[in-house]
Amino acid sequence: MDVELRHLRAFASVARHRSFSRAAEELLITQPALSRTIAQLEDNLSVRLLDRSSRHVELTDTGAEFLVHAERVLATLDQALAAVRHRVTLRLGFSWLLPHPWTQQTVSRFEESTGASVSLIRTDDPLQALRQRMVDIVLVRGDFDAPRGARTVHLYDEARIAVCSESCDLARLGHLDWTDVQYWPLVVNTVSGTTGPWSWPEDQRPAQIIETANYDEWLETVAANRGIGIVPEAAQRRTQHPALRFIRLTNAPPSPVSLVHLPDTQRTLIRRFLDGAVLAAAE
Structure with missing residues (x-):
């Protein structure tokens, strides 16, 4: 059976909320997309899990039994992911004086949302450290020549x-x-x-x-x-x-503050870090 985790998470959310609209909000997807995902799950299992005949969504008897096992699978998976995440580290390189309070806000949000940690690594030449893969992302002040292929995100300007x-x-x-x-x-x-x-x-x-x-x-x-x-x-x-x-x-002229990273390193973690970094810079 071609059952994926997204099917289980979608079903568990609908079952918990007894609502497709509230489940779609929780999962950050559209309601039609959620309906298609549930329909795929039911087609793959060849059973009906949800009763949509009333004003409120209800579990069928089969759906209620399946929910117990689905939630157990998801809970076990979440525990396994949490055990790994706390060992994952994103290395942030800098040369001097990390900005305050940007650094504290960005790091705390990242660690709370991902379960990973941030290692702060001071180096005289952050861009060289990035080229040598000694760090994953660097904070750079002023104008600079980025390594070939690197991506730069401008945060803000300092006087x-x-x-x-x-x-x-x-x-x-x-x-x-x-x-x-x-x-x-x-x-x-x-x-x-x-x-x-x-x-x-x-x-x-x-x-x-x-x-x-x-x-x-x-x-x-x-x-x-x-x-x-x-x-x-x-x-x-x-x-x-x-x-x-x-x-x-x-x-x-103002002095720019930027983050620089290589696109083939820690993609998911860096994307999450950048999201928080840009948000903190705008506050």
């Missing part, structure tokens, strides 16, 4: 802010215009930084660039007054360093 040493002259000015950054030495994180010489037209780029290879090097180089930095505004709320001062930056 930029300038940061300098407490002993820097900029700390006394109190603000900086985007077009005036060119007159200051600029410290750049070449691996995962959101702002670099590429962020300006060639004739407006800073004359002096100090390169660093990760966020910690970048942070300490700015604190040592080797130059100024440009970061998303979230860094002001999350970075605690006594030698740093954050300066208002005017007329700066």
Whole structure:
């Protein structure tokens, strides 16, 4: 007999609600589609499971007996799936400062709805980690070159802010215009930084660039007054360093925040994660 799980779930839902319309709402399908599924089940079994002759749907005697076994099968299957799901992990890569409260909302919704867990993996180069399959999906700030074949989902934009040493002259000015950054030495994180010489037209780029290879090097180089930095505004709320001062930056383009993944990895889990991620970004 060609009986599938979808047939059993559809039948159990109708039997529980005694209603095709309410069962269709629960299963997120149309009522005609649900009716066809029940009809297929009855045809495959060559029995009548539901009595549709009255205003309310009722189980036949055979249907009532079949429901006991169908619910037992579905309960056993759900237990088996739950036992596996709690061992499944989605690896989220990031370089620094995961957004708040987006991260907490997205991760909690994903874990509650799937039973899987999220492993947070910090790496200096998230995109390289994605290429090497060390992570399943990465959060990236700023403009970037995605790996070949990768898919990108834009979440939202962050404002930029300038940061300098407490002993820097900029700390006394109190603000900086985007077009005036060119007159200051600029410290750049070449691996995962959101702002670099590429962020300006060639004739407006800073004359002096100090390169660093990760966020910690970048942070300490700015604190040592080797130059100024440009970061998303979230860094002001999350970075605690006594030698740093954050300066208002005017007329700066926003910095995008995106998720990047490869289409052939953890498809179902990534789709569920993206659904929650986009929802949290919109709130």
